[in-house]
Structure formats: structure tokens, C-alpha cells
Amino acid sequence: MIKVIDIHKSFGDEEVLKGISTTFEKGKTNIIIGQSGSGKTVFMKCLLGLFEPDSGEIIYEGTAIQDMDKDEKSELRKQMGMLFQGGALFDSMNIEENVMFPLLMFSKKSKPEMLDRVNEVLKRVNLVNVNKKLPAEISGGMQKRVAIARAIVNNPKYLFCDEPNSGLDPRTATVIDNLIQEITQEYDITTVVNTHDMNSVMEIGETIIFLKDGKLMWSGDKTKIFKTDNEAVTDFVYSSDLFKKIRDAQQNESK
Structure with missing residues (x-):
């Protein structure tokens, strides 16, 4: 609250x-x-x-x-998790790297643990088999779902x-x-x-x-x-x- x-x-x-x-x-x-x-x-x-x-x-x-x-x-x-107005994904990073970014910044998880968590939240927002795609290769709605996955990856x-x-x-x-x-x-x-x-x-x-x-x-x-x-x-x-x-x-x- x-x-x-x-x-x-x-x-x-x-x-x-x-x-x-x-x-x-x-x-x-x-x-x-x-x-x-x-x-x-x-x-x-x-x-x-x-x-x-x-x-x-x-x-x-x-x-x-x-x-x-x-x-x-x-x-x-x-x-805190933040979903920005435009999604604010990093254009040069693929989807997996975008979602993993907060974990690299704020967690002490191992790389395999991070990848498991990334896949977990991507599945939660109904995205599979997109890990290696760049943001420009997916639709605007999918980009927003990636941004939601990134916002919740640290269990805010x-x-x-x-x-x-x-x-x-x-x-x-x-x-x-x-x-x-x-x-x-x-x-x-x-x-x-x-x-x-x-x-x-x-x-x-x-x-x-x-x-x-x-x-x-x-x-x-x-x-x-x-x-x-x-x-x-x-x-x-x-x-x-x-x-x-x-x-x-x-x-x-x-x-």
C-alpha cells in the first residue's frame, strides 16, 4: 500500500x-x-x-x-517495476537481453537463474520463441508485453x-x-x-x-x-x- x-x-x-x-x-x-x-x-x-x-x-x-x-x-x-509510455525497450538488445536487464542491475542471481526467470515472465505475458528477436521485429502490442515482462522480472x-x-x-x-x-x-x-x-x-x-x-x-x-x-x-x-x-x-x- x-x-x-x-x-x-x-x-x-x-x-x-x-x-x-x-x-x-x-x-x-x-x-x-x-x-x-x-x-x-x-x-x-x-x-x-x-x-x-x-x-x-x-x-x-x-x-x-x-x-x-x-x-x-x-x-x-x-x-518498483515501471512500464513506460512507449515501452522504452533497448533497440540494440534482443528481447531476452531487454527483460534480463533489471536482473543484471539489481539481482545476484546466476546467469542460468536469470534466464529461467526471463523465460518464466515471458511465458506469463504469453510470449514464447521471441528471445532472440529485436524489438523492431515484433509488433507494438508484443513490445508492450515485453515491457511488462521486464517490469515484473524482479518480483516488484x-x-x-x-x-x-x-x-x-x-x-x-x-x-x-x-x-x-x-x-x-x-x-x-x-x-x-x-x-x-x-x-x-x-x-x-x-x-x-x-x-x-x-x-x-x-x-x-x-x-x-x-x-x-x-x-x-x-x-x-x-x-x-x-x-x-x-x-x-x-x-x-x-x-
């Missing part, structure tokens, strides 16, 4: 995060939504320890990042996903969403997903927070997001033609 208490973050005279408090639950897909400029990316970088909040606390399993020494912060980073306690469906067609995006949720539940990970994709919200939104102008404006789950009367949330949700149709259908059914 990750607990956030009243964090603020400014850059110069611009206050980007304005007192956000929330909890990200273990074993659930916790989703952050909001328009561009809402503070989502800065918030996630604070969670990752890449930015230090000006005030407030980010608490991992009872210990605030701000109270950790250098070794404790290093250990925490080893417990925390998984962070930044726009995981960026650039994917709707069917492949749904596959990635479901895979993230399955892995979260299977490994009992605290997963935080940063997205603007309402389809993802409806697929895997177990807990959702909505940010606007650096403030937490709403929180709930996918069953409640269509029922809220929060105008900022409804404006965001129904900016998509698809969800406008869903709203209209719901309104017609209630008449």
Missing part, C-alpha cells in the same frame, strides 16, 4: 500539486486520470521518488520516503504504468489492460496506472482518482464514475463520443 498525505510541489512560481491526499491499495489497479496539465505526470514522478515534494508525505508500507536514508531508498527502488511490490495503451489499437489495448490487472492480482502488487484512456478506466478501474489543476477532485471506482454529479469528472468522462452515447443510453433507460 502507498499512502499520500497532503503533498505539494511547485516549480518556480507555479504550484503543480496542491495538497493531494490518497491511498493506493495493494492487489488493485489504482488509476490516475485527468486532462493534460492536471499534474498526473508530476504526481507519478513524486511517487517514484524522481521528484521530492515541497511538503507532505508519501508513505510506503508505513515508512515515508522523506524519512528513508540512501540505502533504504535504493532498496525501495528495487521493489509496486508497479507503475505510464499511459500503457499509448499507440495501441483498441483490441490490443484491452489485452494489455487485462494483463496488467491479472498480474496485479496474481502477484498481489500495488499497481498505479497513469492514463487518459476511459476504456482502460472501465476495463480495470478498481480505484480511480481524478486530478484537475493539481488537486484531487474525485475518487471512486468504475461503477461510480458514471453516477457522480461532479461536473469536472463528467466533462472529462464524456469528452469521448463513445461515452456520450453510453450516457445518453443510460438517460433513455431511466425515462
